[in-house]
Amino acid sequence: MKKNYLFTPGPTHVPAEVALAEAQPSIHHRTPQFSKIFKELSEDLKYLFQTKEGDVFTLASSGTGGMEACVVNVLSKSDKALVLCAGKFGERWNEICGTFGVETVTVDVEYGNAVDPSVVEAKLNENKDIKVVFATQSETSTGVLHDIEAISKIVKKSGALMVVDTITGIGIHKFPFDEWGVDIAVTGSQKGCMLPPGLAFVCVGPNAWPAIEGSDLPKYYWDFKKMRKSLKDATTAYTPSVSLIVAMKKAMDMIKEEGIENVWNRHARIGNATREGVKALGLKLFAGENASNVVTSVVAPDGVDIGAIIKKLRDESGVTFTGGQGEMKGKIFRIGHIGYVDDFDVIVAISAVEKGLCESGFPVELGKGITAAQKALVGNG
DSSP states (O other): OOOOEEOSSSSOOOOHHHHHHHTSOOOOSSSHHHHHHHHHHHHHHHHHHTOSSOEEEEESSOHHHHHHHHHHHHOOTTOEEEEEESSHHHHHHHHHHHHTTOEEEEEEOOTTSOOOHHHHHHHHHHOTTEEEEEEESEETTTTEEOOHHHHHHHHHHHTOEEEEEOTTTTTTSOOOHHHHTOSEEEEETTTTTOOOSOOEEEEEOGGGHHHHHHOOSOOSTTOHHHHHHHHHTTSOSSOOOHHHHHHHHHHHHHHHHHOHHHHHHHHHHHHHHHHHHHHHTTOOBSSGGGBOSSEEEEEOOTTOOHHHHHHHIIIIIOEEOEEOOGGGTTTEEEEEOOSSOOHHHHHHHHHHHHHHHHHHTOOOOTTHHHHHHHHHHTTOO
16 A cells, blocks of 8 residues: 655645535536635635735636736736746746737846845836736745745836736745735645645736726636626636635635634744755755745755656655756755645655655665754754
8 A cells, every 4th residue: 555645836735625525516607506605715815815905816727827817917919027037937927928929028047046126126127118027926946935025015116017926825925915015916726725726816906907907918718807797796707617616615714714824834834844854864955045935945966866766756655746847857856845734744755855865875864854854843943
């Protein structure tokens, strides 16, 4: 028998309560029963994004679909956008803009580093015609957390709109949409929301609507104006993912019961313990002081085939980590600790790292990483 452990930045473990909610017999989406659930969930999602002013739309798509929806709704063909690129998902914003012919200026940051807000300010000063800034809160390809609060304040001063990919940030790191002055934010279901893949959630603030009303980029399914009209009637413009929405209502019940600040604190504790365990093994953190609590990115030791270790752990031990993406393939590995995780998930993850390295012939003192992680968890690290 092999038990599976999922330590990836998405998909993530789904709580039994959420899985059971999704398994309920489906109901029709044009009924009062569904509208009641959807209305309650839409209000719950405002709690998740920490907004009173924004509307939250539920899309039957992955997070990337939500990102594309943001681009086509907030921009017009003659607009120019600033894109902050410090990993694969920052680059994705740029690729989506390019698909629709939008002119972009980029802030290019070496993988493993965070975006410097002062560089964003300089770019905005050099390009007074920037209409939108696209940013990423937690860059899961590198394990880096970016300072959205500071960046958003700079963007506000410029008059541009601030659009944030918080697909792996929301429900893990603090993200007060209203307080930070974000205009649009997008997340996905298979991350901190503790669901399978299939839903994206987009929060749209009031300052974004003039641009949305004037947007001339092509869209049909992704039209925010249609979504807002349907939201007022407690429904969706097109057929929703009914079972996932029912499951998301249960997930939000769990998040609200724990309390969003407690959720943030739990992830901070688990992220710190994972990093301490990794460092105790003599391994180097790729993200350094900018590390996210979503995923711990670790530099692969010299002479070690990290891809082979990841495969062996997955196939033989049921433990799934992820390697690097793009140019980081074979250079780093990533330990996800997001959503439905607790202290003892850290112990399993660090144990697996020790096991994988030891079996590969890398000199590692078994138990050293676990001890450091335990000390961090009990406050003695």
